[in-house]
Amino acid sequence: MTGRFFDSRWVERPGHVEELDGGLPQGFRAAAAAAGIKPSGKPDVALLVCDRAEATSAARFTRSGVLAAPVLLTQERCRLGGLRTVVANSGNANAATGKRGLDAAVKMQGAGAVAGGVAPDQVAVCSTGVIGVPLDADTIVRALPEVHARLSDTGDAEFLQGIQTTDVVEKRASLRVRLGAGMVRLSAQAKGAGMISPHFATLLCFVETDAALDAAACDLLLGATCARSFERISVDGQLSTNDTVILMASGASGVRVEGETEDELRLGEALDALLRQLAVLCVRDGEGARRVGKVIVRGGHHMHVEAAARAVADSPLVKTALNGGDPNWGRIAQAVGMALPGTAPLPLDIAIEGVPVLSGGSPVDHDVVDLAAKVGGTEVAYEVGLPGDGAETEVFFSDLGHDYVTLNAEYTT
Amino acid sequence: MTGRFFDSRWVERPGHVEELDGGLPQGFRAAAAAAGIKPSGKPDVALLVCDRAEATSAARFTRSGVLAAPVLLTQERCRLGGLRTVVANSGNANAATGKRGLDAAVKMQGAGAVAGGVAPDQVAVCSTGVIGVPLDADTIVRALPEVHARLSDTGDAEFLQGIQTTDVVEKRASLRVRLGAGMVRLSAQAKGAGMISPHFATLLCFVETDAALDAAACDLLLGATCARSFERISVDGQLSTNDTVILMASGASGVRVEGETEDELRLGEALDALLRQLAVLCVRDGEGARRVGKVIVRGGHHMHVEAAARAVADSPLVKTALNGGDPNWGRIAQAVGMALPGTAPLPLDIAIEGVPVLSGGSPVDHDVVDLAAKVGGTEVAYEVGLPGDGAETEVFFSDLGHDYVTLNAEYTT
Numbered sequence: 167m168t169g170r171f172f173d174s175r176w177v178e179r180p181g182h183v184e185e186l187d188g189g190l191p192q193g194f195r196a197a198a199a200a201a202g203i204k205p206s207g208k209p210d211v212a213l214l215v216c217d218r219a220e221a222t223s224a225a226r227f228t229r230s231g232v233l234a235a236p237v238l239l240t241q242e243r244c245r246l247g248g249l250r251t252v253v254a255n256s257g258n259a260n261a262a263t264g265k266r267g268l269d270a271a272v273k274m275q276g277a278g279a280v281a282g283g284v285a286p287d288q289v290a291v292c293s294t295g296v297i298g299v300p301l302d303a304d305t306i307v308r309a310l311p312e313v314h315a316r317l318s319d320t321g322d323a324e325f326l327q328g329i330q331t332t333d334v335v336e337k338r339a340s341l342r343v344r345l346g347a348g349m350v351r352l353s354a355q356a357k358g359a360g361m362i363s364p365h366f367a368t369l370l371c372f373v374e375t376d377a378a379l380d381a382a383a384c385d386l387l388l389g390a391t392c393a394r395s396f397e398r399i400s401v402d403g404q405l406s407t408n409d410t411v412i413l414m415a416s417g418a419s420g421v422r423v424e425g426e427t428e429d430e431l432r433l434g435e436a437l438d439a440l441l442r443q444l445a446v447l448c449v450r451d452g453e454g455a456r457r458v459g460k461v462i463v464r465g466g467h468h469m470h471v472e473a474a475a476r477a478v479a480d481s482p483l484v485k486t487a488l489n490g491g492d493p494n495w496g497r498i499a500q501a502v503g504m505a506l507p508g509t510a511p512l513p514l515d516i517a518i519e520g521v522p523v524l525s526g527g528s529p530v531d532h533d534v535v536d537l538a539a540k541v542g543g544t545e546v547a548y549e550v551g552l553p554g555d556g557a558e559t560e561v562f563f564s565d566l567g568h569d570y571v572t573l574n575a576e577y578t579t
Numbered sequence: 580m581t582g583r584f585f586d587s588r589w590v591e592r593p594g595h596v597e598e599l600d601g602g603l604p605q606g607f608r609a610a611a612a613a614a615g616i617k618p619s620g621k622p623d624v625a626l627l628v629c630d631r632a633e634a635t636s637a638a639r640f641t642r643s644g645v646l647a648a649p650v651l652l653t654q655e656r657c658r659l660g661g662l663r664t665v666v667a668n669s670g671n672a673n674a675a676t677g678k679r680g681l682d683a684a685v686k687m688q689g690a691g692a693v694a695g696g697v698a699p700d701q702v703a704v705c706s707t708g709v710i711g712v713p714l715d716a717d718t719i720v721r722a723l724p725e726v727h728a729r730l731s732d733t734g735d736a737e738f739l740q741g742i743q744t745t746d747v748v749e750k751r752a753s754l755r756v757r758l759g760a761g762m763v764r765l766s767a768q769a770k771g772a773g774m775i776s777p778h779f780a781t782l783l784c785f786v787e788t789d790a791a792l793d794a795a796a797c798d799l800l801l802g803a804t805c806a807r808s809f810e811r812i813s814v815d816g817q818l819s820t821n822d823t824v825i826l827m828a829s830g831a832s833g834v835r836v837e838g839e840t841e842d843e844l845r846l847g848e849a850l851d852a853l854l855r856q857l858a859v860l861c862v863r864d865g866e867g868a869r870r871v872g873k874v875i876v877r878g879g880h881h882m883h884v885e886a887a888a889r890a891v892a893d894s895p896l897v898k899t900a901l902n903g904g905d906p907n908w909g910r911i912a913q914a915v916g917m918a919l920p921g922t923a924p925l926p927l928d929i930a931i932e933g934v935p936v937l938s939g940g941s942p943v944d945h946d947v948v949d950l951a952a953k954v955g956g957t958e959v960a961y962e963v964g965l966p967g968d969g970a971e972t973e974v975f976f977s978d979l980g981h982d983y984v985t986l987n988a989e990y991t992t
Contacts, residue, residue: 232916233923262912262927264941297909298942402895405917482815482895482979486987496710499675503645504818510646514675528677529711566895567988571981574899 171339172439174446175545176460176562180435186340189320191351191376193218193416197316198328201309203257203295203302211309212328214252214372215282215317218416223249224385225290226392228409234261235271235301236291237408243275244287247381249414251282252372253310254292254329256357259368260301261293261407273303281314292410294331294357294368326355329370332573333357335451337371337444343436345429348421350377352436356444358409358451368408369396369448373440377433378417383425387434388413395441400563401452402570403480413437449562450544454569459488459546460562461498466554470506474550475561477505485566488546493537495523502550515551584752585852587859588958589873589975593848599753602733604764604789606631606829610729611741614722616670616708616715624722625741627665627785628695628730631829636662637797638703639805641822647674648684648714649704650821656688657700660794662827664695665785666723667705667742669770672781673714674706674820686716694727705823707744707770707781739768742783745986746770748864750784750857756849758842761834763790765849769857771822772814772864781821782809782861786853790846791830796838800847801826808854813976814865815983816893826850862975863957867982872901872959873975874911879967883919887963888974890918898979901959906950908936915963928964 172179179185190196194216198209225246227237240246253274260267271291278289293301316324326338337356342349351374358369379387392411423429449458461478463471478484481501487494495516502514516524519540521532540546585592592598603609607629611622638659640650653659666687673680684704691702706714729737739751750769755762764787771782792800805824836842862871874891876884891897894914900907908929915927929937932953934945953959 229920230913230916231919231922231925232912232927238924262909262937262940262942264939266941297913298937300942404894404896404913405920407913407916481817482983483817483987486984489984490988492988496675499645500643500710500817500820503643503820506644507642507818509644511651512644514645524675524711526677527675528679529675529713565988566984568981568984570895571899571902571979571984574896575903575905575978575980 172443174443177439177443177446180439182344182432183436183439184342186342188323188340190322190353191374191416191418193221193376193418194374195317195319196321196325197313197318198324199309199313199316201305203255203305209324209328210255210257211306211313212254212325213281213310213313213317214325216250216414216416218418221250221414221416222247222379222381222384223412223414224381224388225249226388226411228406230405230407232262232407234259234293234408235263235267236260236293237410239268239271239275240290240410244290247384249288249290249412250284251278251289252292252412253278253281253289254370255306256329256331257295258299258301259293259295259297259408262298263300266300270301270303274306277307277310281310290412292370294329294370294408297407322353322355329355329357331357332453333451335447337447339440341436341440343433345421345423345432347429348419350375350419350421350433352440354440354444356448358448368406371396371411371444373413376416376419378420378422379415383423383430384413384415387437390434391438391441394438395445398561399445399449400479400561401449446562449564452564453573454567455564456567457488457544457546457565458562459548459565460560461548461550462558462560463550463552464558465552466556468557470552471557471559473505474502474552475559477501478548478550479561479563482566485563489565489567491538491542493518493541498548498550499524513553517549519547585856587856590852590856590859593852595757595845596849596852597755599755601736601753603735603766604787604829604831606634606789606831607787608730608732609734609738610726610731611737612722612726612729614718616668616718622737622741623668623670624719624726625667625738626694626723626726626730627738629663629827629829631831633830634663634827635660635792635794635797636825636827637794637801638662639801639824641819643818643820645675645820647672647706647821648676648680649673649706650823652681652684652688653703653823657703660797662701662703662825663697664691664702665705665825666691666694666702667783668719669742669744670708671712671714672706672708672710672821675711676713679713683714683716687719690720690723694723703825705783707742707783707821710820735766735768742768742770744770745772745866746864748860750860752853754849754853756846758834758836758845760842761832763788763832763834763846765853767853767857769861771861772866781819784809784824784857786826789829789832791835792828796836796843797826797828800850803847804851804854807851808858811974812858812862813892813974814862859975862977865977866986867980868977869980870901870957870959870978871975872961872978873973874961874963875971875973876963876965877971878965879969881970883965884970884972886918887915887965888972890914891961891963892974892976895979898976902978902980904955906931906954911961911963912937926966930962932960
């Protein structure tokens with residue numbers, strides 16, 4: 167079956183990619199269980215295991231200066247090109263927990279190594295949830311045998327439940343990808359409302375394929391596709407302490423994808439579409455989000471287009487206007503001006519949903535009623551033109567509405 | 580009378596400063612009238628005139644790359660050390676209005692010159708209100724004779740009404756300052772909810788004194804005190820297209836304040852307290868604000884403390900926690916980490932209302948109930964310690980609550 171997952175008008179399903187109902191690629195098994203970390207009693211410990219010794223992997227992490235213990239541990243003590251197990255928990259981020267937090271992460275890694283039958287440096291540790299509360303690793307260690315017993319190649323949905331926090335939208339896909347050398351599978355499970363909060367922090371994403379890739383190809387593919395997906399989204403402009411994205415390739419399909427080949431390109435296209443759709447889902451799931459905006463900025467300088475796009479995407483004024491279905495281009499102009507101090511007078515171009523509203527710094531007459539109707543949909547596109555050519559970027563962002571305030575102001579620790 | 584204006588625990592009234600009920604220093608007159616720019620029919624054209632030819636002045640402006648026409652005009656075509664008239668309007672920011680906007684600002688300046696009896700390059704032009712809508716300068720020109728006829732040395736309250744938009748808190752003070760050489764007067768009128776919005780943009784502040792200052796001293800005093808007041812506040816982190824602060828000194832008291840004297844210091848202390856209290860009022864008046872936060876960051880690098888303080892002050896997660904009266908220090912840690920990428924593990928210290936909650940990166944046991952009670956007040960202080968010594972900064976910021984969303988999402992252009 168196809169057509170459920172790729173539902174954003176900004177992400178096209180490549181012709182050689184087919185959606186499946188679920189399940190993991192060959193060589194992978196996953197499961198989750200409730201260990202009691204989440205007060206709700208929902209699954210909060212998750213395990214992902216690759217059975218193939220020849221597996222390769224790559225990882226990307228948050229760049230925060232306040233890294234959660236599991237991120238520090240995984241970054242510094244793992245063979246990131248040869249990961250074979252992920253042990254994750256939700257309900258507690260194990261961040262800002264000091265030395266005790268590192269000890270807890272080490273315990274999780276050790277227990278994961280036993281469960282996965284691999285060396286500790288092949289076990290990535292991930293946590294998501296409340297910041298600053300000590301994590302009782304023993305709870306997780308005690309739960310892992312049960313999780314291990316439940317491991318299954320159709321355990322991806324259960325695994326996803328074990329890593330979710332405030333997620334409402336299910337961020338999971340299983341794909342079949344037709345390459346020249348044969349068919350491979352590609353699947354992913356992600357959590358994160360594109361937001362971060364001390365209660366329910368973090369974007370986590372785990373991607374599995376049964377293609378055979380060397381570690382360098384894994385790293386290249388993940389880096390290139392993250393740069394076009396998870397690095398281009400913002401809910402509240404807040405960088406998490408825990409963000410982790412991991413790609414593992416089991417090689418179990420027997421289909422080898424060599425570097426700089428047509429098949430690498432095709433696998434990359436599939437991965438790109440997969441991660442971009444997941445990224446849009448993260449934004450759509452931003453706490454209380456009603457609409458997803460996309461701002462494209464073009465101009466002559468890479469740093470300028472990046473700064474302007476981020477300023478628009480993170481502006482609470484732009485985000486509240488998006489929430490209200492208000493084609494308020496003055497807020498776009500203000501945000502761009504803030505991002506580029508000292509450049510006035512800036513001959514700015516702005517278009518909303520393809521309708522030019524500002525050209526060379528002067529307002530353009532347009533049908534206001536028509537434009538208001540256009541920004542009432544679930545996806546709204548903004549375009550900003552700065553002087554010059556050659557640089558272009560985009561950022562996907564959520565709106566800011568009452569539900570965000572309710573979720574973030576009315577919870578108390 | 581004293582005690583009404585200086586009401587923040589973070590601003591002390593200097594002993595040589597006395598509050599007055601109102602009124603402008605000698606040599607100044609002001610007034611306002613309703614010209615019909617504001618749909619509400621409230622005053623929207625304001626005039627401030629200094630009658631003394633020897634008057635001096637200084638000005639500070641927004642650094643936005645999208646400068647409003649009046650800011651461009653005033654910055655580029657005025658003798659900023661010899662301003663004698665301000666013509667201002669509210670209800671329309673004359674920003675992102677292109678060439679037509681500049682023409683309108685020029686017209687305002689010309690009419691202001693006639694009204695003030697001075698050269699056009701002695702007339703500052705200020706606008707605040709909706710962005711991107713052409714301003715009909717003729718409306719203002721037609722209203723100016725009436726405003727001129729109303730000019731009065733007790734017109735400061737009326738002048739303030741003419742420049743206000745969404746302001747709820749009155750941001751105005753008249754002070755008497757005892758210097759060694761004699762008594763001088765100091766007054767100020769400010770608008771701005773510390774916020775910016777395309778509907779009701781901008782911080783404007785006009786300060787008058789009858790001390791005799793040379794233009795260089797004016798500039799020094801204004802620069803030093805703005806750096807400790809209006810440059811240290813944030814409501815929604817959004818830089819306006821129109822921010823303008825102007826200090827004018829008439830010299831009419833006959834009390835001359837020379838550079839690098841005790842009297843300059845005393846006048847500076849008075850101006851500092853005045854602008855800091857006004858800045859706190861702007862934050863308190865932030866759209867829908869319930870509480871004012873102050874974050875102090877100390878450490879070894881000026882750029883690091885600045886980045887961390889801004890990140891905390893602008894974080895929607897910190898701001899919603901402040902709104903909810905939630906002592907959520909995890910959000911402080913996350914914001915600081917975001918501001919200082921690549922510095923992990925950061926041995927961070929955090930204290931809230933004097934209660935240490937994180938020390939050297941590890942949580943500190945504290946009385947949670949007691950702390951929750953402490954953050955329920957109208958002013959909440961956060962302290963962040965980064966490694967090293969010698970650098971320190973502070974930012975005042977508002978919370979983020981439902982009223983902000985209501986005001987910014989539910990208005991439509």
